[in-house]
Amino acid sequence: MPQPIDMKRFEQLKAASELPSPRGVAIAIIRLAQSPDVSMGELGRVIKGDPAFVGRLIKAANGVVGENGRSVVSVQDALMVLGLPAVRAMALGFSLLSNYRKGACAAFDYARFWTSSVLMALSMQALARRLRVIPADDAFSVGLLARIGELALATIYPADFGLVLRKVAASPDARQLDLEQAAFALTHCELGAAMLSDWGIPAQLYNPVRFFEMPEYAGFAEGSREAGLMQCLVLSRAIAQLCLAPESEHARLIVPMLRLSSRLGLERGEFVMLCERVGRDWGEWAKLLQLDGGRLPTFTALVAEEETVPAVLAAEGETRQGAGATPAPLPAMPLAGTAQGAPADEPMRLLVVGVTGAERALVCEALDPSEFVVLEEPDCSLAVDRVIDLQPQLMVLNWGCEHCGQTFIQALRSARFGRSIYVLGLLDRDDEGLLLEATAAGVDDVLVRPLQRNAVTVRLRAGRRTLGLQRQLEYEREELRHFAAELSISNRRLAEAAMTDPLTGLPNRRYAMDRMEMEWAACKRHDRPLSVMVVDLDNFKVVNDLHGHDIGDMVLRQLADALRKVLRAQDVVCRTGGDEFLVICPDSDLPQAIACAERLRAAADELRVETGGPELDVSVSVGVATYDPSLTTMAELIKLADRAAFLAKGQGRNRVVASQ
Secondary structure (H helix, E strand, O other): OOOOOOHHHHHHHHHHOOOOOOOOHHHHHHHHHHOOOOOHHHHHHHHOOOHHHHHHHHHHHHHHHOOOOOOOOOHHHHHHHHOHHHHHHHHHHHHHHHHOOOOOOOOOOHHHHHHHHHHHHHHHHHHHHHHOOOOHHHHHHHHHHOOHHHHHHHHHOHHHHHHHHHHHHHOOOOOHHHHHHHHHOOOHHHHHHHHHHHOOOOHHHHHHHHHOOOHHHOOOOOOOHHHHHHHHHHHHHHHHHHHHOOHHHHHHHHHHHHHHHHHOOOOHHHHHHHHHHHHHHHHHHHHHHOOOOOOOOOHHHHHHHOOHHHHHHHHHHHHHOOOOOOOOOOOOOOOOOHHHOOOOOOOEEEEEEOOOHHHHHHHHHHOOOOOEEEEEEOOHHHHHHHHHHHOOOEEEEEOOOHHHOHHHHHHHHHOHHHHOOEEEEEEOOOOHHHHHHHHHHOOOEEEEOOOOHHHHHHHHHHHHHHHHHHHHHHHHHHHHHHHHHHHHHHHHHHHHHHOEOOOOOOEOHHHHHHHHHHHHHHHHHHOOOEEEEEEEEOOHHHHHHHHOHHHHHHHHHHHHHHHHHHOOOOOEEEEOOOOEEEEEEEOOOHHHHHHHHHHHHHHHHHOEEOOOOOOEEOOEEEEEEEOOOOOOOHHHHHHHHHHHHHHHHHOOOOOEEEOO
């Protein structure tokens, strides 16, 4: 595990200078969200004082829900979706964005910084929805604030930080973190993590922020949440960098980005869809935040055009004349075009390299033009460049040439696209040693001089058939992955429906019992307080008898909304029967639960049910019970609360009773 942050230098900066900090309504939101007893209604009233934040909050909540969920249209719904910690972090981030669009550091591009930060936030949110490393709302906040240390340095050291940035721009080999350490005795990564810690962000979120620009020093346990979050931050920054880079840089940046996504277990097609979603969301966020949206690249076209093999082979071509290093293998990915099920009878590109004129003519004569498009390169030293330009599906190589031998084949096979090329090696003689050497290096089949027309035809047709089968197999796999994804979404929807009351939208009795089992186990294991409430709607039978069941349904729906708005963030209200609700209050003792129950009772008492005709007054009787060691099962705790609700009705209704 990494060492704790050295806060001494941060405290010195905090005391001697004005670090970026939230202002206005954001301060009230942050302070209110820290209170354990704040109600959603109270917090919602404060948030509505900042219309700009309202729009951003609702937009963020819809991003968490995703395209398949019910749209969030109100502040209260957004609060229920996001929860207090995420709302607090977003208030912080959006306040900084509003108040620090400009500054004194001339070399620091404030607009680009915030554009990159929002792109990272959207990328983190999309990755979190897919990988479930952390909740999507937390991921959005972490992405938005991940580089806040740079803004802080630009704010408190505008001249010195500007000098650092100019040095980095003038010398590509200069490392910004090293220059910062020399100039300020800390880096923007350390400063940003310290600021997040000071603002109350949990360590499991700010520690990855501290190390994502220098992951080699992190020391996170393999497979830990911090390690996964750090990798997501690295990939999110790569996405943001590519989005903001000039078009000439896209080919260079796409390769490491695909490698990173594969390490996180994302298929190429899935990752492209994720990036396209980020691009769509960015257009809306740019308008909402008044940022220069610009035009982001189309990732589908970009990945199709910029295959990973050119970058790897180009690096191989550059290093062959120098150190002769072999590039690191890239992760395996599907064949290009297979997701659309490319037809097997489509002509395939055949590149013939280093073959003499007569032999080249024989190869061309032996092939059917409807099956192969023959491309030629007599100079073996240009093989790398031709592979980059033409991206063939089959190759015939002169194995005796030093430029097309073992080193070249190994470099070719280390690339994703290169692994799918069917390679025929042209040997000078029928020698078992040469045959073993070629096949061990990665050649698929061999041809032996002197060439025979029928042998060429048979072997290349065999290669074409093999590639066709591989394409078909990959297409079927893609179909299965697509089907599995759809099935997963359907199952998740069914699971959510099975746990939701269709009338009120609240969790139902099944969910309530499952959640009670979890909270009961946590209460027993960690010796934490746990309280429950049974809320009974008073005289509901009279409402149904006098006004009908459709009006009764209206009463239940509006009462459910009223109860939900005044609950604390950690409390859960469920509909467990016709006119009965169960409220689960984790980490709450009896006085806290009674105070919460009074808010519920008051909210119901103030409710005027709109029916389209006469308004109806309602009230509830609330029974409260809390865990004590004499209770052996959760059923006994719920029974105590139910008995207290019965006593409340007997004492005149519209009241709170605790039988303990």
